Amino acid sequence: MRNSYTPHTEQDVKSMLDTIGVGSIEELFSPIPRELRVKSFNLAPGLSEFDALNKMQSLSARNNTQDVQFMGGGFYDHFIPATADALASRGDFYTAYTPYQPEASQGTLQALYEYQTSVCNLFGMDVSNASLYDGGTALAEAVLMAFRATRNRDTVLIDANVNPLYRDIVKSYLSPLGFKIKEIASNDYQLNRKELISAIDEQVASVVLQNPNFFGTVDDYTDIADASHSKGALMILSAYPLSLGLLKSPGEMNADIATAEGQSLGLPLSFGGPYLGILTANEKYIRSMPGRIVGRTVDKDGNDAFVLTLQPREQHIRREKATSNICSNQGLCALRALIYMSLIGRGGLKELSKTIYDKTQYAKKALAGIKSLKIPETPCFNEFVIELPGDAGQFRDALSKKGISAGIPLGTFYPAMKNRLLVAVTEKRTREEIDALAAAIREAVL
């Protein structure tokens, strides 16, 4: 069966070849020397739509999406309103390109401007770009941005409580550039303030923190912003968007750059992507920002018009001197996040943050009632650590047999934490599911 999605009839091909003045399509490839032609192209024949979707269905069925999900680690099982799916599935949005021609792209451009506005409001920051790939690369780009903005500094300080996956990405990005990374060891799931503050000196371009941190600990880093600024360093804060209906915003802590993984704003988990890299900053650093930025201006009749702006920062103009090599953004993901924020709305955000907080505290309390468990007292929002009387991976496996994905065993990232499990709660987890988690853990530790 032929299945190539090209509309040409034999007659079309013939008349087009006649116009071009060649006898066959193969002749069109004559500029390619014979000796450069393929040595092999050993692929299966095309499938019908029915057969292809059946194959995909059988692959997708071999993935565990049934367990009640208490894993988080920066990526959370939130509810996505049907409206978000319906609107983001409109072909006029998702089959458009980067809005290079503003007159043909006002829909995308206005939406990105509204996205920038919403994200700035959420994070309490002055300016946002039109999105980056994900939370990890957004943090790495923020660290590079801070080196540009501070000039002639060579060190970044990173709290070891920042998501280990993100710290790895920052390390990967910095390794060819000669900058130094100094990690500040965790102090019982919290920032070691003393050690961090004494490490800030005139060589430090930025201090990187996360709130809530990887272990779920909530903090107020206003003092760290002050300490950073007193030495001319910037504070970069990675935050969890849905916590910001309740928690102090990066702007309120005087962060200079705030980044986030935007997945919680209406994006499916989708095994790691596509996600949404949020990057916001103090206005004075806008020209050091990576990525696209949408601005409002007027058209020739004085009407509001939206365009890509400050493009001389970007690779298609500045080439090797650009602020980043980034060419795309996550346009559709940013649109989804905007739609989600519009649906949840101002009141809904507060309510949702509170629900997540309340359910998490309920879970923490339920688990704290189990004798052989130890749960740290540190304040948390949506996630917390439990210390088990044995290997956390084995407990996890035991609970998985009951249809519960109990959390992330921490030994993979912190070898000394083999017995600890990171448990996350979202608004989707019911009281009954939380009770079932507690009952299953109680049974497993006996």
Added chain:
Amino acid sequence: MKTPLIFDASVKGRGAAALPASGVPEPAALPANMTRRNEAILPELSELDVVRHFTNLSRKNFSVDTHFYPLGSCTMKYNIKSCERAAAMPGFNDLHPFYTYLPGGSQEVSGALEMIYDFERILSEICGMDGFTCQPMAGAHGEYAGIRMIEAYHKAKGNNKKYVIVPDTSHGTNPASAAMAGYEVITIPSLPDGSMDIDALKSAITSEAAAIMMTCPNTLGLFETGVREISEIAHSHDALMYYDGANLNAILGKVRPGDIGFDVVHINVHKTFGTPHGGGGPGAGPVGVKSVLLPYLPLPKIVKGADGSFSVITDDADSIGKMAPFFGNFGVLVKAYTYTLLLGKEGLIDVAEKAVLNANYIMEKLKPYYDLPYDRRCMHECVFSASAQGKHGVSALDIAKFLIDREIHPPTVYFPLIVKEAMMVEPTETESKETIDGFIGIMIEAARLAETDPAILKNSPVHASIGRPDETKAARQIDVKMNCGL
């Protein structure tokens, strides 16, 4: 019609989505210093308001689903709907990524791992490479990962490499990616026929060259016939050959980068494998390498055991490390993989053939009306110049704006940089002869108007949702968010 900004349409106290109830007892509050003082201002609308707002915005976009979109180098082909359905399957869409790092987690996600593994195998065959990674989240991210692997290769061999060579026709991302990996950039000019100046390359290259980055066919839509010689020159200095896969769609089943001397290749899946562009993203930029670079592939990576099961390697001292937390833009990869299943071998070859047929047909038909600075057989795109129309005061931009009035998305203009008043047309294989003839007719009309009534072109668009915007004002009086009263 103007669609008010969503914050202007907001009414205090209005709301949309109903949220799950808390249903648990009220807990103790957080310490006051940790909580928010100033409420986050988000829109306040009913669900219907939200639906109308975004539906109305969507109608102000040109898109492949609504318009012919011959945006050169961006490959705006039709996005097959069944690929969307595959990505939305709950077993993919709802899958938590952290299984990647659980001991024994591979068994929980064996379908996803098999899909990625099989896609990497298919890409290796298409490109003639020895291995692939699906981690990079966009083409430029793939370039960066590729250059980082090249850097790791040179470091392991103790090579002293300082710069990367690019032709003057290259995409801006190539030099920018090289710079992010700490390399200087040397640019090689093109010859009058549009190909790389091999003599200039010979005199520029030294043992300090880490790589040559090329797009082939190049951004003029021309096949670099000297590519074999270029790769021999590169390899004689132990510089590696990097293939920017932006134009791979033109040579599917005809040429494989790995067969003609390239060591690294990235693929823009939205260009070659028809995944939607999403108004700027998300994309995916898988990277293929020859065996010498296999040790440096980013983490995590998937391996197949002797028993046919899949597992994940998360630690490897030689690897360049993580470019993304998991396996890149997985949902996009599902669509691209489904595309390769649907088309299969013959379908993919057909992609290249019809793309090249459509482009050459346009080139032939428009040649009498527009300057063609490189009058050679083109591949999947052709680059015209509006310099003849310049005599009447008409620019490529004016023609672009006129096309918008005629409900056609303009070609890429002013790129590649070496062509004055460039108009880069890429029809793609999924467009019919009727659509293309319609476009040709309008381009001919524009050429006539340039001579007879240039004011029409200069004043367009008049039928779009806005007239030409004042971009200088946008850059000088920076307005990148609404003032919501904070």
